[in-house]
Amino acid sequence: MKEIVKSYFDKRSLVNHQLASYNDCIPLSDGKPSRMEKIVRNIRIGSDDFEVDETEGGLIKLDVLEKEIVVRVKNIRLGQPTIREANGAEHPATPMECRLRKLTYFAPVYLDFRIYRDDLPPSPGADLGYMDEKNVHIGNLPIMVRSARCNLHANNIDSNRKLSPDTSPEDAEQYVKLLRKFGEDPVDPGGYFIINGTERVLISMEDLAPNRVTVERNKKYAHDTEVAKIFSQKDGVRKPLNVEKRRDGMLMVKIPSAGTTAIPVVLLMRALGMSNDREIFSSIAGPVEAMKYTVANLNDVKDNEEYGVENEEEALAWLEKKFAAGQQKEYRESRIQNLLDKELLPHLGAAYEHRQKKAIFLGRIVRQVLEMAINNKDPNDKDHYANKRVRLAGDLIEDLFRVSLQQLARDLKYQLERHHNRKRELKINSCLRPDVLTSKIMHALATGNWVGGRSGVSQLLDRTTFLSALSHMRRVTSPLVRSQPHFEARDLHPTQWGRLCPNETPEGQNCGLVKNAAQMIDVSEEVAEGDVKELLKETGVNDNPDGWADGSRVHVNGDIFGLHKRPQKLVSQFKRRRRQGKIRHEVSIRHDTENKDVFINTDRGRILRPLLVIENGSLTLSKAHLDALRSNELDFNDLVRSGVVEWVDAEEEEDLLIASRPYDLPSHSPKNKRPINPDKVEWLNLGEHDISHAKLAAEIHLPNGKTVVEKFKVPLNYYQDDMDALKRKEKKGNTVLIFTHVEIDPQLILGVCASLIPYPEHNSTPRVTGGTAMVKQSLGLSSANYRLRPDTRAHIMHYPQKSIVGTRAMDSTKFNQRPGGQNLVVAIMSHHGYNMQDAIVMNKASVERSMGRSSFMRTYNAENKRFPGGQEERIEIPGTGLDEIKGLKSWDSYSHLERDGLPIPETFLSTAKGENPVLVGKTSPPRFLEEAHGAFLQAQERRESSMNVRHGEYGWVDNVFVTESLDSGRLVRITLRSNKIPELGDKFASRHGQKGIIGRLVDQEDMPFTEDGVIPDILINPHAIPSRMTVAHVLEMIGGKVGSMETRRIDGTAFTGEKEESLRSGLLRNGFNHTGRESMVNGETGESYPAEVFVGVIYYQRLHHLVSSKLHARSRGRVQILTRQPTEGRARQGGLRFGEMERDCLISHGASMVIKDRLLGESDGIDLFVCAQSGHIAWYDPRKRTYVSPIHGDGAEVYKIQTSYAFKLLLDEMKSLGVAMRLELEDQR
Secondary structure (H helix, E strand, O other), X not given: OHHHHHHHHHHOOOOHHHHHHHHHHOOOOOOOOOHHHHXXXXXXXXXXXXXXXXXXXXXXXXXXXXXXXXXXEEEEEEOOOEEEOOOOOEEEOOHHHHHHHOOOOEEEEEEEEEEEEOOOOOOOOOOOEEEEEEEEEEXXXXXXXXXXXXXXXXXXXXXXOOOOOOOOHHHHHHHHHHHHHOOOOOOOOOOOEEEOOEEEEEOEEEEEOOOOOEEEEEEEOOEEEEEEEEEEEEOOEEEEEEEXXXXXXXXXXXXXXXXXXXXXXXXXXXXOOOOOHHHHHXXXXXXXXXXXXHHHHHHHHHHOOOOOOOXXXXXXXXXXXXXXXXXXXXXXXXXXXXXXXXXXXXXXOOOHHHHXXXXXXXXXXXXXXXXXXXXXXXXXXXXXXXXXXXXXXXXXXXXXXXXXXXXXXXHHHHHHHHHHHOOOOOOHHHHOOHHHHHHHHHHHHHHOOOOOOOOOOEEEOOOOOHHHHHHHOOEEXXXXXXXXXXXXXXXXXXXXXXXXXXXXXXXXXXXXXXEEEEOOOEEOOOOOHHHHHHHHHHOOOEOOOOOOOOOEEEEEOOEEEEEEOOHHHHHHHHHHHHHOOOOOOOOEEEEEOOOOEEEEEOOOOOEEEEEEEEEOOEEOOOHHHHHHHHOOOOOHHHHHHOOOEEEEOHHHHOOOOEEOOOEOOOOEOOOOOOEOOHHHEEEOOOOOOOOOEEEEEEEEEOOOOOEEEEEEEEEEOOOOOOHHHHHHHHHHHOOOOOOOEEEOOHHHHOEOOHXXXXXXXXXXXXXXXXXXXXXXXXOOOOOOOOOOOOOOEEEEEOOOOOOOEEOOHHHHOOOOOOOOOEEEEEEEOOOOOOOOOOOEEEEHHHHHOOOOOEEEEEEEEEEOOEOHHHOEOEEOOOOOXXXXXXXXXXHHHHOOEOXXXXXXXXXXXXXXXXXXXXXXXXXXXXXXHHHHOOOOOOOOEEEEOOEEXXXXXXXXXXXXXXXXXXXXXXXXXXXXXEEEOOOOOOEEEEOOOOEEEEEEEEOHHXXXXXXXXXXXXXXXXXXHOOOOOOHHHHHHHHHHHHHHHHOOOEEOOOOOOOOHHHHHHHHHHOOOOOOOEEOEEOOOOOOEOOOOEEEEEEEEEEEOOOHHHOOOOOOOOOEOOOOOOEOEOOOOOOEOOOOHHHHHHHHHHOOHHHHHHHHHHOOOEEEEEEEOOOOOEOEEEOOOOEEEEOOOEOOOOEEEEEEEHHHHHHHHHHHHOOOOOOXXXXXXX
């Protein structure tokens, strides 16, 4: 089925869900109402009870005396991304220009305003007159790269016409050319923002699904109580509701947003309009035992003196007494009306006529609580993915925009009121401050601190390698606290199958909480409920029934819509229409036969996965479909529209039975008994109906080297004999026994990183998890435009290679175009103990042939900063101007700089002794005013403040970018390139979690070699394989050997790759031993080793943990100003931390003088003089040439003691607080 997967990825990028979510949120010019327009129209500032016409837009009512002024807002529009220069000029922005100039890639936002006033002549049909202000700029919104509003999108990149790269090969070629012209990598998928020149990505958030009831046991006071919880959400506002069955059987409701008072459920149902007991009984229904609880609750509310409620009026009066005691009647009534309509289950509606629906919904919640209490049912599974929603970039931006726009509206109200009170003309343009909206959004994106108190939502995009960036944009994180166990939340859940990668999660405290999406997923966008409800009415759903117990309830997004007498027919009709394309593919339906409920979901945030449809026991996919896919006559969307493939969410999957594969392929062919390569198998009778076996034709390699095609049959996994009997069993047992779908490809359960690992099913899971982490740390080609990108740190491998043993996912993830590793000859043997544990021995000649060699780029920034008073920094060669320069270096230090103070490209710079470290020549104004003392006529004295290369680094000047910042100051960005040649201590790893550092570089003539003269590049320890059970590491070595001998790529795709027997026969074909072992000769002695050695070819990655960037040692050096202790950290030339454990170790050895030397003498030791009588610190009087005690004067007995400066600092701080510390000398006691 690889044709289906290829067709899917031909049209969609791996970050398509993020782009689609963002496009759905922002206003586009296609005429569809956007989510942002909805936010604008829902603004209510200054008045809640004002009669609002939705079509007029949002409302801001001013609080001014004797006048009525109302501002209406609507029609949000988004311009194209632009850059506005300091002189007011504007031009279209490109992502590359924003990266280079440290700008934000954003677009202006415009709104239409209408001010209604009672002092203007009224317009026809209205009470108030108005004046319009259109196209008012309200702020800027950051634009996601490659989204529909981006200047690089196919619709916008060519100024003459819209391009169609998906359908036209000429347009695709033109699109790639234009992307390269704008300095972009054509393979880069976008999906991130550029904020102040840095790329930032919004991490998808996992959230509990709104409007869903979850029942759980609450352990309180050593007694279990049953609690049902629901988060009712409408227009971004969440209102929680809890229903609890207490130990005495009373059912109580709590509405946390309205107060802590518990309300009896029956009383609340009465207040909602259920006047008689029969209605309450029918809405709760449930098992027979539930009746007694309902009766007890009804009687308690009637007879208990605390309540004494029998009808709706009494119920409302009781609520008024509890929630608004002592207030005026009008306030009490409006308070309870607000409670029942807006605080209680707002997703069901906020009008009086929706109260009956709320009462019925409450009855359903109560039934679930009672069923759990009576039947001892298991609580709802919170970790089930049907109860989760994923909030993508669009949803997060929507939240941020809602809060930012409210803040802007409040600020506008305040400014308009000020202008009115000062008798100024009211104009939106003069009162509105666009920076309020812009700064709020920018601050959140730049820091990651989001509305709602969440942090880490926006992160710096990991550009170590192409795969790390791709994986970062597909990450899904949980809001749970990292420090707590949360064992169930961290566990793999069966509903994550095919939706989230089972392997790609970090090790440590984030394990299981940070997840990554599987390869072929989609995240649902919102589908209008109205269209679905109309279709339901057509299919016989009664949306206003007399009784709710007669049939199955139909729920749309948690809202009870109506009743249907024949739910099975409804579900099959619904699915048929969806497969015909009459209903959007995101809409899901599930039939809960046990509780007589039909759930239909059209909301956003559900992770969907594609499956092949089985109808009447046969696959709807045929050979004709696959042929059309190969010839590009059909694409993936055509398969969805024709009902061959179906998108399924976790809830609907509960009703399905899915075959993991259509048939199981035998390892050997039946006739010739030869290994079968799954890649060379064709299914001949695909698409035929009522077949029990698949007819296959396999290409077989015979021992004599010939290739023949052998035909044979295998049983189909989804074929079932007695379908009628199974249907009867299904109906009787409320279960699914008949196959409904087949997986497209089993390897699709893996994420983008895990799918690159060959044969992962042969490894232990922790090794695959480790392998996915190391794929993201490998050095390769992160992007094709690395010469233009001003990344702070970038690693580029000189000769990255495609791997010989690959997977099919390498094409869909574009890993073959941006690889991150090299194919190396590896022998598994020990070598003089230099590869003990995880160390590796490397062939020195291979390193000299540039194996594993890379370049490290670091970008330095220099700017002409401006200071108050007209002072500014200047980029120049210090000493060439008219000013006196303080701290000038020798002229040789500036000899490599040109007249503008910038270095010539390819100049070598280093901080080593005798080398030149100056990168940019620069002078600054005096730091303090006192520095500029002297006569006014003197030339101004400036400071030398040239920028040097970082301590311990070296390199060649690669690129010098000279540009302007937005305040028209000069901005220089210089890229320094250094070669990183593998050396002792550098880290290498295979894709199977077998990581190790170089323990020794051996001359080629001393390396062991095979009898054919092949010298391995790397020797790894034999103990690395068995204990870690990385069988795939061994398989890849065999596969690499066969692939390199036969000049072909070996398919190592998970579950469906070329089998071990096929690889072993390949070794035999090429004259090797089928075990992979070979006789080897000792390069040092020339003798053959007594045992054979396993040798093969495997893909190795060089990781970015380089010893040259970690090596750290120092003696004396920089100290902190305050404590006089050595500075901390390698970047600040800091000392090495001598911590508690090191101290304890020396104490146990009794090495007290070493401790004194380390912690005092070599750190911050200082001599103090102490008065023996008073214990105060004495000071030295130079006139008397003696030490003086503050109490006993110069006749005091003063002793010198050695202490740390930190202790002396403590004494001084205590003195500042008015506490005089006295030191008691031990020998003076």
